[in-house]
Amino acid sequence: xxxxxxxxxxxxxxxxxxxxxxxxxxxxxxxxxxxxxxxxxxxxxxxxxxxxxxxxxxxxxxxxxxxxxxxxxxxxxxxxxxxxxxxxxxxxxxxxxxxxxxxxxxxxxxxxxxxxxxxxxxxxxxxxxxxxxxxxxxxxxxxxxxxxxxxxxxxxxxxxxxxxxxxxxxxxxxxxxxxxxxxxxxxxxxxxxxxxxxxxxxxxxxxxxxxxxxxxxxxxxxxxxxxxxxxxxxxxxxxxxxxxxxxxxxxxxxxxxxxxxxxxxxxxxxxxxxxxxxxxxxxxxxxxxxxxxxxxxxxxxxxxxxxxxxxxxxxxxxxxxxxxxxxxxxxxxxxxxxxxxxxxxxxxxxxxxxxxxxxxxxxxxxxxxxxxxxxxxxxxxxxxxxxxxxxxxxxxxxxxxxxxxx
Numbered sequence: 001x002x003x004x005x006x007x008x009x010x011x012x013x014x015x016x017x018x019x020x021x022x023x024x025x026x027x028x029x030x031x032x033x034x035x036x037x038x039x040x041x042x043x044x045x046x047x048x049x050x051x052x053x054x055x056x057x058x059x060x061x062x063x064x065x066x067x068x069x070x071x072x073x074x075x076x077x078x079x080x081x082x083x084x085x086x087x088x089x090x091x092x093x094x095x096x097x098x099x100x101x102x103x104x105x106x107x108x109x110x111x112x113x114x115x116x117x118x119x120x121x122x123x124x125x126x127x128x129x130x131x132x133x134x135x136x137x138x139x140x141x142x143x144x145x146x147x148x149x150x151x152x153x154x155x156x157x158x159x160x161x162x163x164x165x166x167x168x169x170x171x172x173x174x175x176x177x178x179x180x181x182x183x184x185x186x187x188x189x190x191x192x193x194x195x196x197x198x199x200x201x202x203x204x205x206x207x208x209x210x211x212x213x214x215x216x217x218x219x220x221x222x223x224x225x226x227x228x229x230x231x232x233x234x235x236x237x238x239x240x241x242x243x244x245x246x247x248x249x250x251x252x253x254x255x256x257x258x259x260x261x262x263x264x265x266x267x268x269x270x271x272x273x274x275x276x277x278x279x280x281x282x283x284x285x286x287x288x289x290x291x292x293x294x295x296x297x298x299x300x301x302x303x304x305x306x307x308x309x310x311x312x313x314x315x316x317x318x319x320x321x322x323x324x325x326x327x328x329x330x331x332x333x334x335x336x337x338x339x340x341x342x343x344x345x346x347x348x349x350x351x352x353x354x355x356x357x358x359x360x361x362x363x364x365x366x367x368x369x370x371x372x373x374x375x376x377x378x379x380x381x382x383x384x385x386x387x388x389x390x391x392x393x394x395x396x397x398x399x400x401x402x403x404x405x406x
Contacts, residue, residue, distance in 0.1 A: 057193040059111060060256065062207040063243045064235040065189070068108035076163070077118045079110055081132070083154075083176065083186065084125035090231060090238045094328070096213070097220045098185035099126060099176075105236050106209040107174070107188030114169040114195045120162040122154065126181075129153035132162065133177040134190065135300065136280050139164040145177055169194035170282030171207070171256040171302040183224035185211060185236075187260045198283060202306060203251035208234050210259040210267075210297060210319070229263065230329040232319060238327045245317070247309050254306045255317075259297040265324065268294040269307075271315040278304030294320060 059067070070077045086100040101107030112118055122132050131153050133145040143164050147153035154160045169192045176186035189207045211233050214226030234242055247253050254277070259265055275289040280302035297303045318325060 057113065057197060058202065058205050060109065060189070060191050060205045060207045061245075062109040062189055062209075062235060063245065064237050065106055065207075065209070066102070066104055066108045068102065068110050068188075073119065075117060077112060077116055078121065079118060080121045080123070081107065081174075081188075082123045082125055083130050083132075085127075086185070088185070088236050089241075090233055090236070091241045091327075094238075095220060096215065096222065098213075098222060099181060100185050101188055104188075105185035106211070107186070109189040109191065109207060110174070111191045111193065112166060113193045115165070115167060117165045118163070121159065122162065123159050124154040124156055127156055129155050129178075130181060130186075131177045132160070133175055134162070135173050135175060136168075137164070137166065137172065138168060139166075147177065166192055168192055168282055170278055171258065171280065171304055173209075173258050173260070173280075173302065175260055180224040182260055183213075183262070184222060187211070187258070189256070189258060191256075194283070198277075200252060200306075202254040204245075204247045205254045205256070206245050207256040208258070209236075210234060210257060210261065210265050211236075212261045212263050212324070227262065229261075230323075231327050232265075232324040239318075244314075249309055249312050251309050252306065253309055254304060256302060256304050257295070257297045258302045259299055261299060263321070263324075264296055264298045265319040266294050266296050266321065267303075267317065268320040269305075269315065269317050271311050271313060272307050272309070274305040274307035276303060277306045278302070 068079055068081070070079045072078065081101045083099070083101055084103070086098050086103055086105045088096050088098045088100070088105045090096055098105045120132070124130050129147070131145045131147040131151060134143070137144075141150045143162050144150050145162070151160065172190040172192060174188050174190050175182055178186075187209060189209060191207065212229035213231040213233070214223045214229045215221070215231055216223070231238055237243070245253075245255070255274075256278075257265075257267055258280075270293075273291050273293055274295075275291055276284070276295055277286075277289055278284050280300070283304075292305070295303050295305055323329065
């Protein structure tokens with residue numbers, strides 16, 4: 001194989017990936033434009049993928065995450081999103097119970113062209129109420145998706161229809177506006193291509209969603225209340241299960257990072273210098289571009305980077321926080337359900353961060369813990385984002401501290 005045909009960018013530890021086949025989108029029902037009215041949802045039907053070349057625009061590759069197809073109602077592009085529980089494979093053999101859209105977490109990628117009018121039909125198949133926020137969009141307030149402010153929450157089994165015209169361009173995203181649901185994985189990329197292609201043009205365009213999770217050993221459900229995390233995923237995959245980004249020597253590459261979690265991520269590329277060309281507010285003026293090899297992607301932010309693939313090789317792309325270069329960490333594996341004296345897991349923020357208030361660092365009551373709020377038993381209380389009727393309220397939790405002999 002010639003030197004110029006070598007694989008260039010690989011992500012072996014904390015990289016992003018590409019799915020072999022995209023999931024077909026759900027066919028949106030042709031419905032009149034509404035100011036966002038919650039209503040019962042009929043059964044959804046599957047539709048064949050819709051081909052859209054964006055008239056000369058290079059589609060964004062979101063490895064391990066499907067693209068969302070659409071139908072047309074006149075000049076309106078109609079997308080259909082279903083909020084639902086998802087079983088996500090972070091690693092082979094490691095299946096995690098998360099929440100996402102259309103069977104994917106992150107949700108499928110939406111691509112439109114600046115100036116498009118879109119209708120987004122959102123069905124709620126979750127066990128609790130939800131809503132959809134279009135992050136950074138300049139749209140009418142009744143379409144912004146804030147429950148209790150400009151819309152009623154979408155109840156379980158309900159539907160809400162959003163419709164607006166998009167005049168912006170750049171890297172945007174959608175997500176539930178229920179904070180705990182965000183921590184369960186409910187986010188997706190929303191790419192707005194400009195009317196005129198960016199200059200300089202790129203040959204490859206990738207999108208990566210950064211998420212972190214707190215998951216106890218032998219558990220499959222993330223603790224959305226946690227402040228400490230032991231998994232980092234890119235497009236729902238953890239290293240080494242992430243799929244390499246493959247480009248050819250000499251190509252110009254764009255990578256779009258989006259972060260929705262509790263941690264900031266300094267994303268570092270080996271062997272190459274890039275320029276930061278955009279944020280979650282769109283394309284940045286070229287006079288502001290700056291050379292980097294590490295870019296900090298803050299919570300609720302997007303960062304676009306571009307570079308010329310000058311150097312052949314297998315180059316790592318990863319978050320440079322040391323704990324985020326590892327996955328499936330556990331500070332204690334063994335019996336975690338304890339109360340009273342002795343080592344306990346998942347207490348408060350101060351305990352998880354090692355800020356002692358009593359006893360010595362080596363005392364039996366200050367042993368290793370899996371961080372703030374990732375515990376069991378009396379330190380972990382089930383909750384929901386919105387009040388539920390009494391018939392649907394969670395059952396009282398068993399408090400082992402009240403067991404005989406405890």
